Amino acid sequence: MALIVEKFGGSSVSNSERVKHVANIAAADYKRGDQVVMVVSAQGDTTDLLLKKAAEISSKASKRELDALMATGEQASAALMVIALEKLGCPAVSLCGWQVGIETDSTYGNARIQEVGTARLKAELAAGRIPVVAGFQGINYRNDITTIGRGGSDTTAVALAAALNADACKIYTDVDGVYSADPRDVKTAVKLYEIDYDEMLELATLGAKVLHNRAVEMAKRHGVKLEVLSSFQNHPGTKVREVTMEQKSISSVARDADVAAIRVNGLKTSEGKTSRLFSLLADKKVNVDMVFLRDGEEKSEVCFTVAQNNASTVVEVLCEHQEELMYEGFQVEEGVCKVSAVGLGMSSSAGVAAGIFEALYKARIPVKFITTSEIKVSILVNEEDGVKAAAAIHDLFF
């Protein structure tokens, strides 16, 4: 008898038919003899509709009240799921964050889970019921409702799996797993049946919106065995876990077109100007991604990438602080694209970067710049070359 936490996202419970459908998935596991804990998101666009109502009343709604408002979406979803489970003959019980005892800090809208109570869940499981937990929500020390940020139901599921020491945590979504590349870009992309936590983290950061980053981090920290799979198709998904065996150097290729490159000339890294620029950007919540820098007598320059909607903030910061930063000039390039190859085996396989360079050279794709880490190589190319570059790198390794 295994204990499984199963999370179903907004598209998996978007209407009554979908609720009934996914209730069947959990009911099948329950009837096979497993203990099942479900975590559900709000139905479809419920959260957006609630936020729209708040916006009709005030553009400056307090975050405490927005959290109390939004939490109703998951609560309703959980109750509806129990109603569907009961119809299938499975005893079940809906539980809000406060009923489970999901304690968070008080950062309304983006709270961190600090502690997960297990007494109520264990009592319900022992009574043979399926607890259906409202995802995305908790309570703080004041007994006030908090929410844990977009995609937070993934994190709720992993936190429950960790606290209950569950045998598996299944994240049901609208894609059927993690692929070696986006199948829309690369026809030869294959589904990965297994991936390491760190690889998944890099991919999540790279914009593969399959799993929430915080959920992956928490799963890694607590050794929770994750599986990403589709609630629409009955296929095995992708298992995310500690991968110890030898494996090929690259797991997956990701493409991210939401990138702007900024090139700042004459910025002296040796005089602390680069770190000053980056701390100014951090104050404005701008995440700096690929960084390339050269510092010298003749010519100093710093290149980096940011998300496209941050480019204007970078320009503002540069203009406001020109005197202090003492650079000569800057350019913003917007028609660019980042292609990344991720794989645990990369650091031990010589020549990965060289192979990538050669593949791109053969495909006549100019590389703007490249950064490497232990398990990732990212290259920046022109936007129109993105898909071709992803395919070329993918074909090299698969």
Next chain:
Amino acid sequence: MALIVEKFGGSSVSNSERVKHVANIAAADYKRGDQVVMVVSAQGDTTDLLLKKAAEISSKASKRELDALMATGEQASAALMVIALEKLGCPAVSLCGWQVGIETDSTYGNARIQEVGTARLKAELAAGRIPVVAGFQGINYRNDITTIGRGGSDTTAVALAAALNADACKIYTDVDGVYSADPRDVKTAVKLYEIDYDEMLELATLGAKVLHNRAVEMAKRHGVKLEVLSSFQNHPGTKVREVTMEQKSISSVARDADVAAIRVNGLKTSEGKTSRLFSLLADKKVNVDMVFLRDGEEKSEVCFTVAQNNASTVVEVLCEHQEELMYEGFQVEEGVCKVSAVGLGMSSSAGVAAGIFEALYKARIPVKFITTSEIKVSILVNEEDGVKAAAAIHDLFF
């Protein structure tokens, strides 16, 4: 500085404009220096929409889950109200039943309030905030969400007013008070500025849907000063309280067309058959209203009224138990109407019933039967005579 509990029903908060409007009402009192506790219902038809969703999934949803589902309506409403109050510069905080500590029994769907915590409310008031409480909901000893039945937000408001020893409890609704008769029936109807708890109770039972019965009972028990007034118009409403002064014999005339009369011939009250019939009906949750009976050698008969949708149940019970009840036959009359006059002064004013009989005789309205209590006279007439009868009785006393 007074402490006022103000309750706003579903039509008073049906959309964003209405939420902003009623926030102004509470904000004005707050800014005048009063301490205000708000109680809100779910917006407009939210509760019905949620029940429809549940019905799409299963016709046999458990009451526990329906309560968890419906409670989201009031929670959302409370958060939206706080957002509106904050925009008006009034610090406020939304609170669910479980956060206030509204403890109920476990009769999901129709729970009774057993205890009301005041610590959180008093702390929020002391901090200068307006607590906005989600009406209609509580928690039971298991920490599960309960709801306290239709119209329950009135009861929530009165319970909070009693627990906090508030100076007044204002029930804002879509009518501007209690009238001496339904103004649609009787053109000369006047608004009552004051009415006794018992009179209000009789009127509530008679179908004047201004205040929930349980709320009036609780207000009477705890001496809570109620006022019913309109959130749409800025008029004084009707105050419900202990009326000690002398007053006229009749306060109000009510008409109820949702009535069926049943006449059972040959039912022997002296042999316990009447009480047996009524206990069979009680088992089926049929409320028996006006009762007239005659027991004799020659002819025994029992007449009584029920709500129209209960008539078929009465027929079923009579048919199933004909042998046991040993009656001769029965008739169901559906085109009838009950007109009642309510007034504390009635018992001490001689001739009220006589006056009513005379007024109806003059208006040529045949009376089918009549029942009287300490503060109420009800007559049964043909449906088409109902409005005329209400007007005739009203004109007699006003």
